[in-house]
Amino acid sequence: MAITPPSALILDMDGVLYHGDSAIDGAIDFMRSVENRPHLFLTNNPIKIPEQVADKLEQIGFRRPALEQVLTSAEATAHYLASKKSGFLFFAVGAEGLHQALSETGRPDAEDADFVVVGEGPGLDFDSLTCGINLVLKKGAKLVSTNPDNNVDATHNGSHSVLPGGGALVAPFIVSTGVQPITIGKPQPLLYEMAMSRLGVTAEECLMIGDRPDTDIAGAAALGMQTALVRTGRFAPGEDWPAALPRPDWDVSSLGDLVQAFERSFPGWFS
Ligand SMILES: [Mg+2]
Numbered sequence: 001m002a003i004t005p006p007s008a009l010i011l012d013m014d015g016v017l018y019h020g021d022s023a024i025d026g027a028i029d030f031m032r033s034v035e036n037r038p039h040l041f042l043t044n045n046p047i048k049i050p051e052q053v054a055d056k057l058e059q060i061g062f063r064r065p066a067l068e069q070v071l072t073s074a075e076a077t078a079h080y081l082a083s084k085k086s087g088f089l090f091f092a093v094g095a096e097g098l099h100q101a102l103s104e105t106g107r108p109d110a111e112d113a114d115f116v117v118v119g120e121g122p123g124l125d126f127d128s129l130t131c132g133i134n135l136v137l138k139k140g141a142k143l144v145s146t147n148p149d150n151n152v153d154a155t156h157n158g159s160h161s162v163l164p165g166g167g168a169l170v171a172p173f174i175v176s177t178g179v180q181p182i183t184i185g186k187p188q189p190l191l192y193e194m195a196m197s198r199l200g201v202t203a204e205e206c207l208m209i210g211d212r213p214d215t216d217i218a219g220a221a222a223l224g225m226q227t228a229l230v231r232t233g234r235f236a237p238g239e240d241w242p243a244a245l246p247r248p249d250w251d252v253s254s255l256g257d258l259v260q261a262f263e264r265s266f267p268g269w270f271s
Contacts, residue, residue, distance in 0.1 A: 005266040006207035006226050008199045009039040010192070013053075015211030015233015016255070020155045023060050024232050030255040031062050033270045040195050041065060042208075044147035044166065044185035044215060046074035047095040047121040071195055073146040073166070073185035074101035074119060080182075080190055081106055081115055081144070091135055093128045093169070094119025098146065112139065118173055118181070119146040120166040133176040143177065145170040147185030149215065153234070186210075187219025209258070211235055213245045221246040228258050 011017065017027045041053065048056070050070035058064040074097050081088045082105035089109035090102050098119040099108070106115075116132040118124070135141035149165030156163055170181050184190055196203060203224040210216020211233025220227045228250035231237045237253050252258045259270045 004204075005269050007038065007205045008201045008207070009034055009037055010042050010195050010199075010206055010208045010220070010225070011039060012186075012208075012210035012212070012216045013041055013043055013057075014045070014153070016209055016230055017057070017062065018060050019153070019233075020160055021056075021060060023062070024255070026254055026256040028061050030259065030270075033259065035063065036271070038199050038201065039069065040199055041070045042186070042191055042195050043071070044073045044120070044149055044191070045152070046072055046077065046098045046101070046119040046146040046166070046185075048072065049097045049100055050075065052097065068198060071191065071198065072097070072101070073191060074098045076191045076194055077117060077119075077144060077146050077184045078102050078105045079194060080184055081117075085114055088114045090115045090117055091132060091141070092117045092119065092123075093132055094123045094146065095121030097121075098123075110135075113141045115144050116141045116173070117144045117146065118166070118170040120149065120152065120164075120169060124169050124172070129172055129176065132173055136173070136177045136179055143170070143173055143179050143181040145181040145183045145185075147215075148183050148188075149185075186212075186215040187222065189219065189223055192219060192223055192225070209255075213242055213248075217248045218245050221248070226250075228252065230255055230258065 050067045053070045078101045088106040090106045091110050091113035113135050116135050147166035150167050151162050152165045154163050206225040208220035208225045209228045217227045227248040229248040231253050262269050
């Protein structure tokens with residue numbers, strides 16, 4: 001159990017704050033109670049730009065966050081590629097949010113791309129796969145994946161569904177080329193490091209709250225963050241902890257339970 005109170009919160013959203021378009025019970029109250037604590041919303045989902053994420057949180061009933069409080073794997077990917085090559089050329093397979101984020105620091109070029117970026121969301125088809133694998137195999141483009149999730153829960157065509165995640169969508173590129181991608185999202189460190197830099201805190205000062213042991217918790221624990229798993233999303237109450245993964249500091253059924261557990265360890269931390 002961690003012994004010092006954190007000074008900042010990093011929050012996953014899907015399965016922690018909402019399911020689809022509805023807030024999870026207690027999540028709106030929870031966010032009110034941490035309104036004055038430094039916090040940031042972190043998502044492996046590259047589909048929406050931060051403004052759309054802020055819109056969604058507001059529509060669901062949360063206070064609208066500042067845009068700097070929202071960090072997506074698409075932004076992190078753009079940041080990473082710009083750090084590797086200023087004015088990079090890219091070929092992106094993914095949703096509009098990914099194309100938009102990459103276009104802020106790079107330029108699309110299906111002939112001479114430095115990077116083939118594969119993101120979660122719609123976009124993959126036979127032509128884009130063919131173009132991408134030829135760029136990798138014949139032009140030496142680097143293969144980049146926004147996030148490694150195998151699948152995700154989301155609303156699709158009006159019904160709640162399991163959709164292929166970023167890891168599934170990059171898989172055809174891996175099979176076709178034999179090349180392993182550079183992966184950006186959780187549990188890789190980049191997204192967390194950008195979050196810490198924005199918050200101006202060290203890993204030890206952060207509490208990461210998430211619903212997935214393999215991404216949210218594993219990546220944060222590897223950096224030395226405090227971690228809280230809420231069993232309101234992917235990981236169900238009663239499910240056994242995966243033996244290979246680090247245990248979270250707090251393993252709770254809900255955000256309300258996290259507040260109570262904190263009250264015992266750090267009285268008054270939640271206002
Ligand atoms: Mg989640």
